[in-house]
Every structure is written in C-alpha cells, then in structure tokens.
Amino acid sequence: MASLPVVNQPPHRCGALLDHLSRRVRTRAESVLTPMNLRPRHLLTLTVLRDHGSSTQQALAATLGIDSTNLVGLLNDLEADNLIERRRSPEDRRRHVVELTDVGAKKLAKAEFAMAAVEDEVLCALSVEQREQLYSLLQQATATTEAEACVAADDSVRTRVQACVADDDRPLQR
Amino acid sequence: MASLPVVNQPPHRCGALLDHLSRRVRTRAESVLTPMNLRPRHLLTLTVLRDHGSSTQQALAATLGIDSTNLVGLLNDLEADNLIERRRSPEDRRRHVVELTDVGAKKLAKAEFAMAAVEDEVLCALSVEQREQLYSLLQQATATTEAEACVAADDSVRTRVQACVADDDRPLQR
DNA sequence: TAGATCGTTTGTGTAGGGCAAACCATTTAT
DNA sequence: ATAAATGGTTTGCCCTACACAAACGATCTA
Numbered sequence: 001m002a003s004l005p006v007v008n009q010p011p012h013r014c015g016a017l018l019d020h021l022s023r024r025v026r027t028r029a030e031s032v033l034t035p036m037n038l039r040p041r042h043l044l045t046l047t048v049l050r051d052h053g054s055s056t057q058q059a060l061a062a063t064l065g066i067d068s069t070n071l072v073g074l075l076n077d078l079e080a081d082n083l084i085e086r087r088r089s090p091e092d093r094r095r096h097v098v099e100l101t102d103v104g105a106k107k108l109a110k111a112e113f114a115m116a117a118v119e120d121e122v123l124c125a126l127s128v129e130q131r132e133q134l135y136s137l138l139q140q141a142t143a144t145t146e147a148e149a150c151v152a153a154d155d156s157v158r159t160r161v162q163a164c165v166a167d168d169d170r171p172l173q174r
Numbered sequence: 175m176a177s178l179p180v181v182n183q184p185p186h187r188c189g190a191l192l193d194h195l196s197r198r199v200r201t202r203a204e205s206v207l208t209p210m211n212l213r214p215r216h217l218l219t220l221t222v223l224r225d226h227g228s229s230t231q232q233a234l235a236a237t238l239g240i241d242s243t244n245l246v247g248l249l250n251d252l253e254a255d256n257l258i259e260r261r262r263s264p265e266d267r268r269r270h271v272v273e274l275t276d277v278g279a280k281k282l283a284k285a286e287f288a289m290a291a292v293e294d295e296v297l298c299a300l301s302v303e304q305r306e307q308l309y310s311l312l313q314q315a316t317a318t319t320e321a322e323a324c325v326a327a328d329d330s331v332r333t334r335v336q337a338c339v340a341d342d343d344r345p346l347q348r
Numbered sequence: 349t350a351g352a353t354c355g356t357t358t359g360t361g362t363a364g365g366g367c368a369a370a371c372c373a374t375t376t377a378t
Numbered sequence: 379a380t381a382a383a384t385g386g387t388t389t390g391c392c393c394t395a396c397a398c399a400a401a402c403g404a405t406c407t408a
Contacts, residue, residue: 017312022196047190138191
C-alpha cells in the first residue's frame, strides 16, 4: 500500500451538513408522522425494506446500522400494524425473512406524501430539479451495504485517521 | 388560497434516505472524532459557526434546532478548549456573540480532514464529482434559516398534512 | 422604577439505542 | 447422535441526547 491516497479534496466535508439537514427533517417529520402512528425509524425501515427488498433480520439490522435486539421491537410495532410480515425462511428455518405487506407499501406511500410537505419546508432553498438530484445521490449512496462500504475504503481510512490524531488535544471535560 | 399546490412530485422522498445516510455517517464519525475530543454535535456547531458566521446564542440555537439551555453546555465544552469565544455584544450587553477562534478553525479543519476518511467509506458509491455535488446541495439547503423555511412553505404544508391524516390508522402500541 | 429579555443553572422526564445474558428452535460439525 | 454454533427473541441495565420548566442575575426598555 501507501503512496498518498486522495489528498486534493476540497476542505469542506458533507458529514456535518448531512447531520444538520437530517436533524431538521427529523424533527419536523416527527410531528407529521405521529398523527399517522409512525416514527422516523419506522419510516426508515419501511423505506429500506421497499428499496432494498425483503431481507433477513440480521441483514436488515446491518443496513439500518442498529442493534439486532432493538430491531426486534421495531419490527414488532410494524407487524402489529400489518405493515410488514415475518416469514420463516424455507432454506434455514431459524431465519425470519422480513417483507413489506401491501398495507405497508400503501402506508409508506402515504407517509411519503406527507413528507413532501416537510421537504417543502426544509428544502425550500432547492429547486425541484435539485431535490430530485439530491434524491438520486442519496439513493445511490445508501444503496451500498455497510459491509461493502468497509471493504471499499478500509485501509485508505486507517492511514489517514492516524495522521489526524497525534497532536494538541486536551480533553473536553463536560 | 387553495387550488392544488405541487402534486406531480415523484413518489420517492429524501427524508428517510437523509436519515439513513446521516446515521451511517454519524456512527462512524463518532469513532473518528472521539480521539480528537470532539463529538458530532461539536463538529456541527463549529461548522455552522464557520459557514454562517458568528451569531447570538439564541440564533445559534435556532439554526442548530436545539434548545438554548442545551446549547449552553455544548458551548461550554467548546470554550473550555478555546475553540470558540463568547464575547459580550457591545450594543446589548446581555447578549453573547459566539465566535470561532483560530484554534477552533484549525481544529475544525483537522476534523474535516479526518472526516474525509469516513466519507470515503460511506459515500464510496459516489464519484468525487458527485460528492462535490452533494456537498453543494446540502450547503445550499442548510443555508436557509429555520425561520425562513417556515415562512416559505407554511400553509402549503398545513393543507397537505391534513389530507394525509384522516384514515385507517390504528395505534402502534409499543 | 417595573417589566421584559438573554444567558445561565439546576432539575426532571423521555426516547433512542448499545450491550450482555439467557432462552428456544434449528442447523452444522464431529 | 450428540455437541456446538447460529438466528431470533426477551429481559434488564445503562448511557446519551434532548426537550421542558423554573428560578436567577445582568441588562435593556418603557
């Protein structure tokens, strides 16, 4: 390995902005979703389920980036409302294959419709084309699995992280 | 008013994706930032401070979308590390004007450098140009203040939200 | 002089979510 | 066939992020 990976990148990074925007969306989303008995997590899960297709709970937990024990409760909520179904996998009967029901798909559509209102508010600085562009970028980015992501960037990451640590840092007490 | 606002929007909305991606970034960001004694919130705050310029605590709380009482502690952390300064406003001495110090700016730059590693991992599905595009979209979107956002979309929001609520919804017990 | 405002402190409550242990059903290895 | 490993579930614990409220000092405005 070695010989300088990507250095000429522009100084500004997306991370914080992503955080910022997502926070704005989430707060508003809550107030819009609660009346339809959903929460951001539920919406997220349904979306992933639709976009990535049915999957095992483990896999789902991985793509969602949440602990599998916590996923259980989340799925319970959704299943109680018939939005998803857990079906035992025929190949390995230990596995639950989680899948979106028709009701779930409809509810998701409705939720997204409601979300359009939120986005009008939060993304008002963007034109319709720009929003579409944003959507497809996000779509493309999230299409990668967690695992894939790790493999892709693994060691270029490690080298650079180290470069940033050794320095002036006194602890932030709180 | 009335006569149907924006209806022909594509069915897919960004909200969930934004949530998804931001979660991925945040988790990884934590591990990268902790060794430099920062947390996502701190980074976010520093970023906003740089991009939006110095501001009052109230204003800052508003753009960050967090309660002003919670902001206090956050700023304490940052000030303890000399990353920001609270300066009394000359016009109104009750006000604190929060501003990024040189140390803060440097730390921010360093943090962003470290974040590049994270983004390589999370955004590996995007080309460099696409990432840049994403950045500028996010930048543009977050440039709007909370207040502005509300004004812009206010009643188009209200009308459509109502349209989505009245329906089948049984409670999601949890 | 009285009230309102900005920041601060303290205290309370809640939700999100990681982590670990123990359990059942099932699959795989020996 | 028996032992070990695995997928999902349950329970319980703990920590962090936040929102919200109340009370205070300093300051500004009426």
